[in-house]
Structures are given as C-alpha cells and as structure tokens.
C-alpha cells in the first residue's frame with residue numbers, strides 16, 4: 001500500500017490504472033520561474049543552490065506551488081558524479097558546464113574512482129531526505145542520474161560539444177579505455193541512485209541525453225549495455241514500495257524495443273516519435289513518458305490544449321502513460337503556459353481512463 005496522497009505517477013509508471021494521466025515537466029524547477037531566478041541570484045550560483053539541501057528543497061517545491069504536478073524531481077544536476085570524482089565542475093554563464101580537468105589520457109582514466117555517495121555527494125542525499133520530508137506524502141519524489149555515456153561525454157569533452165570529437169576519438173582509438181570509464185561510471189551511478197533511494201527517492205530516472213548521437217551498434221555497446229548494468233544493480237523495491245526506473249535516451253526512438261528489454265519500468269520519449277508507434281513497438285512491456293515538444297509552450301493556450309489532446313489520442317486509452325515534455329522546458333517560456341499545459345493533461349485525459 002502506498003502512503004502517497006497522489007500516487008498517479010507511480011501507478012502509471014507501473015502500468016496500473018489511474019483516474020487521469022499524471023504529468024510533470026523535465027526541468028520543472030529552473031530559470032523560466034521568476035522565483036527561481038530570484039533565489040539563484042541571492043545564492044550566487046546554480047551550484048550554491050544545488051549543494052545546500054534547504055535551498056535545493058525550496059527550489060524543488062517552487063513549481064509544485066504553482067502547478068498541479070504529479071511528481072517532484074530532486075533539484076540537482078547529472079554532473080555531480082564527475083565533480084565528486086575531482087574533475088572540477090564549473091558552470092560558465094552562457095557557455096554551460098565545464099570541467100577543469102577533462103579525462104583524456106590513460107592516467108586520467110586510471111585515476112577515476114567510484115565516489116562514496118554518503119561522503120562527497122552527501123549534499124545530494126541530504127537534499128533528497130529534506131525534500132521527501134517537506135513533500136509530506138503529497139506527490140512522489142523522483143531521483144535521477146546521467147547515463148554513463150552521457151556523463152562520459154561531458155568528462156572527456158570537458159564540457160558541451162557539437163561533434164563529440166574527443167569521446168568518439170577515444171571510442172575508435174582506445175575502446176578499452178572508454179569501456180573502463182563507462183564501467184566505473186555505471187558502478188558510480190548504481191551506488192548514487194541506491195543512496196538516493198535509501199534517502200527517500202520513490203522513483204529514479206536515467207538521463208541519456210547523448211545516446212542518440214551513436215550508431216545502432218555503438219549505442220548498444222557504449223550506452224545501453226551500461227544502462228542495463230545499472231537497471232540490474234538498482235534497488236527495485238525499498239521499504240515495501242516498488243521503485244520505478246525510467247530510461248530516457250534523447251533521439252533514441254529507434255531503440256525503444258531494445259531499451260524495454262533491459263527490464264526497466266518506463267521509457268522517456270522525445271517528440272520525434274509518435275506515441276502510438278512507440279507503444280506498439282514496446283508492446284505494453286513498459287510505460288511511456290512524454291512527449292510534447294517543449295516549444296509548443298510558446299503557442300497560445302488553445303494551441304497547447306490541442307497538442308495535449310493530440311498526444312493523449314496518440315497514446316490512446318489505457319494505462320502506462322506519464323505525460324511530460326520531450327525534453328527540458330525552455331527558460332523563456334511563460335509560466336502561465338506551463339499551467340495551461342498541466343491543467344489540460346488532467347482535464348482532457350479523464351476519458352482515456354476508467355478506474
């Protein structure tokens with residue numbers, strides 16, 4: 001029995017019946033909210049917010065005060081793991097994340113280690129337990145991590161990249177070295193996510209933002225294989241509750257069936273896929289989360305509602321749909337439009353469910 005007042009998200013992720021389709025938004029806490037910008041300015045930086053459990057908790061709750069979201073997501077970042085490995089994470093205004101010490105040579109690779117989540121990443125587990133307490137059973141808390149491949153891209157490139165020359169260079173020149181990096185990362189993600197679960201995360205999601213830049217063969221070898229290791233190593237049940245696991249490979253529409261084979265509970269889907277096709281390809285083995293183009297939120301309220309209706313129709317009746325954007329909400333979106341979106345999902349989805 002769940003102690004949650006609203007457990008639609010958990011039920012949908014486990015493909016159980018719900019009264020209406022649950023909804024949350026990737027990057028729901030962030031710069032499109034004026035209250036976020038204000039607190040970030042006071043704290044001084046993104047990392048100052050993320051490393052202070054009270055501030056991270058406050059930021060996590062901000063979107064939930066405005067919108068009837070069915071889940072909270074931990075306010076943190078995927079790059080906390082490489083930072084805890086000593087690579088020196090910095091967020092440069094207008095440039096995105098950068099590492100002081102990118103991983104390039106064999107000795108850089110050999111120096112990598114699995115960080116103790118209760119030591120170097122204690123600010124994350126503390127944030128999780130603080131947020132879980134503050135939510136007081138209202139909605140579930142989602143914990144998260146990057147996929148090994150996606151973390152490795154930032155670590156090896158040293159930051160954001162357009163053509164992935166450093167990591168693909170390593171992939172084709174020294175595949176064994178890259179496999180070692182990915183293996184240490186998979187072990188790190190397992191211990192990090194299990195610590196989030198022990199601290200109160202009620203579901204977890206793995207963001208594979210860059211898996212979609214690989215060939216089908218390399219996706220299996222360098223990304224999916226390590227997500228499989230993680231799915232196998234996670235606590236899938238904690239204190240009598242099932243912990244749903246979602247995998248999200250951006251631009252991974254070609255590989256949904258292979259991703260479903262990992263035994264995860266749900267797959268994130270971006271807007272380049274049609275949900276009806278995706279649903280038939282995974283053959284109801286997993287739930288699907290998605291998949292509105294975040295740019296639709298630049299449209300009028302009527303346009304947003306039409307798009308929500310189309311996506312609900314595309315998934316069709318029955319269980320196993322979590323509504324979301326196909327990627328993070330853009331920072332220049334009007335928060336009122338996010339409210340139209342969330343309300344439209346609840347209102348328009350009722351006919352698709354019979355509890």
Ligand code: CP3
Nearest residue numbers: 026027028029030046073074075076077078096207209328
């Ligand atoms: O979804 C949420 O509300 C939870 C918080 C969250 C953040 N990052 C906060 C953040 C989550 C789930 C992430 C995941 C993340 N971080 C991903 C995977 C998802 C995706 O977007 O593809 C990736 C690739 C990163 C790495 C990262 N972090 C980048 C590339 C950037 C800079 C680009 C940008 O959007 O500014 C960040 C910074 C970051 N992470 C911000 C936030 C709110 C903006 C920081 C700020 O306030 O300036």
